[in-house]
Amino acid sequence: MNHATIRRSTRLAVAVTSAVTCLGLAACGSNPPQAEGVQEDAEKTAEQPALEKDPKLHAMLPEKIRESKKLVSVNNGSFPPYEIAGSDGRSLTGASADLATALGQLLGVKITHITADGLPSSLTGIKAGRYDMALGPVGDFKDRQVSNDFVDWVQEYVVFAVHKGNPKNIESLDSTCGKRIAVMAGGSAEGVIKEQAKECTKSGKRPVKVQSYKDQPGSILAVKSGRADAFFSSQAPLTYFVNQSKGELELAGTGKSNGFDDLYQGAVIPKDSPLKKVLVEALTKLMDDGTYASIMKKWDLSDNALDKPGVNLGS
Structure with missing residues (x-):
């Protein structure tokens, strides 16, 4: 892990702690309506x-x-x-x-x-x-x-957005076997998580249940509604959604490569x-x-x- 990643992970921890004071989640759809915030x-x-x-x-x-x-x-x-x-x-x-x-x-x-x-x-x-x-x-x-x-x-950096307290214990790519993971369709994270699903099967574990959505709001809504256990995507937008979730969501897997250089x-x-x-x-x-x-x-x-x-x- 390089120093920039460590520094960013530390700052993100502060951002997540302050998320409980922020506004509500953006709406879903390919052209989502303007939301709170x-x-x-x-x-x-x-x-x-x-x-x-x-x-x-x-x-x-x-x-x-x-x-x-x-x-x-x-x-x-x-x-x-x-x-x-x-x-x-x-x-x-x-x-x-x-x-x-x-x-x-x-x-x-x-x-x-x-x-x-x-x-x-x-x-x-x-x-x-x-x-x-x-x-x-x-x-x-x-x-x-x-x-x-x-x-x-x-x-x-690519990380996970999960429910507060991380009830499914998703800490890295290796911990996603058997979990329901939302991703953006056609994105790089989708390819990585699909490869991880194959690795899970090869090692005798349950494969990842990949859920592909066409936009970020639809993916994060799947986590909020309980249809997905985590959303695997870029850290900056996930931090934005976490900060708007009124403490309902948090980041997981920060400071790890998660399949990316x-x-x-x-x-x-x-x-x-x-x-x-x-x-x-x-x-x-x-x-x-x-x-x-x-x-x-x-x-x-x-x-x-x-x-x-x-x-x-x-x-």
């Missing part, structure tokens, strides 16, 4: 200072985007605190929305948001040219790099798209001038921040 999130996003357009970066954009003055970013529904999708399928709040606003101002275009029906639909749409990118962050893995490029802007997430663009260089330079500027750090701090994501963006960092 979202007004507060919207107020956070609304107070972002405007940035000046960078002519050099604007000139680097593909001609189609320069002419339309619009860049279309697809999301998979709510992935808080990064992406909190509105019921209209186009509005977005969260850290990614803040970052999109800053990028749009810097590039001199409007970044519009469209919600697709899950990650596979998003990746297919990007490959087909229906969307320019997914700002994400989306997990960066070698198999996804075959058809896409990733401009990574966060580092993540270093995990990077970022924006997804078509393979060899000219947007790759644009995003790297634009994100570098936002990191250098403090805008990125301010956004990450505002959404309690400082421990996930990178010093500089990277291309296809996933292994």
Whole structure:
């Protein structure tokens, strides 16, 4: 375990302890309605200072985007605190929305948001040219790099959200045999937990009962309602849900690899798209001038921040 992971686990313990003072859980659905606490999130996003357009970066954009003055970013529904999708399928709040606003101002275009029906639909749409990118962050893995490029802007960890007191004693990937584990369909955690189910069978234990959902709110609701024993996903959004559960949920398996090495997430663009260089330079500027750090701090994501963006960092 590296020092960053240990430091993050310690800070998360404090966050979980304070969760009992927080608001209620977000609703489910591919385009979930605004939930309790979202007004507060919207107020956070609304107070972002405007940035000046960078002519050099604007000139680097593909001609189609320069002419339309619009860049279309697809999301998979709510992935808080990064992406909190509105019921209209186009509005977005969260850290990614803040970052999109800053990028749009810097590039001199409007970044519009469209919600697709899950990650596979998003990746297919990007490959087909229906969307320019997914700002994400989306997990960066070698198999996804075959058809896409990733401009990574966060580092993540994968853990479990469980009922308070962890009644099923889920402490790591090895302890999931025979348990009902919710995951996001098409996500990296789904692949890892399915492999774990095979390992359980090989060792003579009961396999994991994998439950795949198309979005984060639906997955967490399965745990709250007792249909699943845990939700296996990225630590940052799970911390958000825990903090909104009025003490009903807690994190488990923090500080462990849980089937992953270093995990990077970022924006997804078509393979060899000219947007790759644009995003790297634009994100570098936002990191250098403090805008990125301010956004990450505002959404309690400082421990996930990178010093500089990277291309296809996933292994």
